Amino acid sequence: MSTIPENLRYTASHEWVSEEDGIFTIGLTDFAQNSLGDLVFVNLPQVGDEVVAGESFSDVESVKAVSDIFSPVSGTIIEVNEELADAPELINEDPYGAWLVRVGGVTESEDLLGAEAYAEVCESEE
């Protein structure tokens, strides 16, 4: 059973989001890292890149496959977790600590799910 913190919001494509003062922090959920398996590479975007809600902004590679990561919001990347470039395993070890990017200037957001609704999504995929 994967962990789904109550204080975060989620997408059906397994990203988590937290918002503070208009800044959105985005990461991969425990369910996502568990299905992907050991991550070996994170293709990080750059600060200043524009992201569009529902479109891919990054991808991660595990020994099984490469998977796109979709942005839950439209805006501009203001910070990237560079630590992941050398240590993609941090996502496996602590998915809710190892954030990928922070997005500001958000103009649009997808309909985000609460913990309970996201748990249902995970259950339907198991």
Add this chain to the structure above:
Amino acid sequence: MKLLFERSTAGHRHTIMPELDVAVPELPSSLRRATRPHLPEISEIELGRHYTELAKQTHGVNDGFYPLGSCTMKYNPRVNEAAAALPGFTDIHPLQPVSTIQGALGVLAEAADLLAEICGMDAVTLQPAAGAHGEYTGLLLIRAYHLDRGDTGRTEIIVPDSAHGTNPASAAMTGFTVVSVPSNAEGGVDLGALRAAVGENTAGLMLTNPNTLGLFDPNILEITRIVHEAGGLCYYDGANLNAVMGHVRPGDMGFDCMHVNLHKTFSTPHGGGGPGSGPVGCKDFLAAYMPGPLVRRGAGGYEFFAPEKSVGRVRSFHGNFLVVVRALAYMVMLGSEGLAEASAHAVLNANYLLKRLCGQWSIPFGEPCMHEFVIDVAPLKAKTSVSAMDVAKRMLDFGIHPPTMYFPLIVHEALMVEPTETESREELDTFVDIMDAIYREALETGEELHGAPFGCAIGRPDEVAAARNPRVRYDFGGER
């Protein structure tokens, strides 16, 4: 086992060279190494033992069953090798005068003609060295066609999400933007999504049919029509041609260009034994863009010619020539009836296995299938924690090369099984027995299979460490 560098002993020698009987040229000091290269010092018998030891750890189609999905690991008949070993083919050089290599040119011309007929294409180049190289070549044709007509806005290649990973990679490499379309519930192309994806930016579509789930897309004519009506062209990835060879021609499905893998469908060595060969065929209206030179029969015999608006060479000389010799031997040996029978048996063998396995194993798509099918290990994993990886690793203990794993991506715990036509019913039955045994083990011992294989020289290489911290050169203790 020891690496060659670890077998090295100072002073051991391999070949005794005769004294030089010509003057030794002096290299300018600027071109000389400052230090001696680190070469292993080793005798001939030590070298022989090293490679024999390596060979004993490998598994080829001559060792046992090799149902590697989408790779068509069929038997390579010895007669192909006999043909390819003929001195008239081995002791020639591509720069010889054309009049002295008419036989070799005849091989190129005849192989190209037969492939064109099998595929429903009008022209074939034998230059591309493998499947992905063929994709790249085909995409160059599509690009040249659009640009030649002044249609410069066609920048997108549509690829279904069940495609081989090389398709989007080749499209990106050719400078196109990749647009992915989802599969429908039956594993085919979602027509609605395709209609929404095509437009004035569409350069073309890349498709494998049957697809990677082993299913022939029943909407294929509609699919190619939608793309054509939007002004795009259709590229056929010939990876799965072994399912339809001699029965259906990609050219008749509406495809404009395509590649075939001689090392899959036409029984030339595959994998480490290669090299590969990925000839590209196209319809008449693309023939002027083909890489050159091509071979044709002229008044004085066979001759080379360059297509009028050629995209240029895609490889030195004429491709992997001796692979083409092997493929021609295969096509001529089987003839049109034999080739059709071979693909029919490939489909029959896959359906026989599917039928015998589907009682126990989950096979979400197909029945009937074409030449391959995908087992989903997810239900077994949920029950026992035994994954597709564990099942595949356990097969090694039974002398079987595992199927393709974790592909296509739309099935999460995929094992993609392609038996090919060259396996006997007895061999297929043995495989079913082994699969039954592994299933029972999973139910009875569960987690123990995480340690499989138990009897192989190499069990579970640390793929994660290898990907995160690859060491690709030997460490001479810090010396360079």
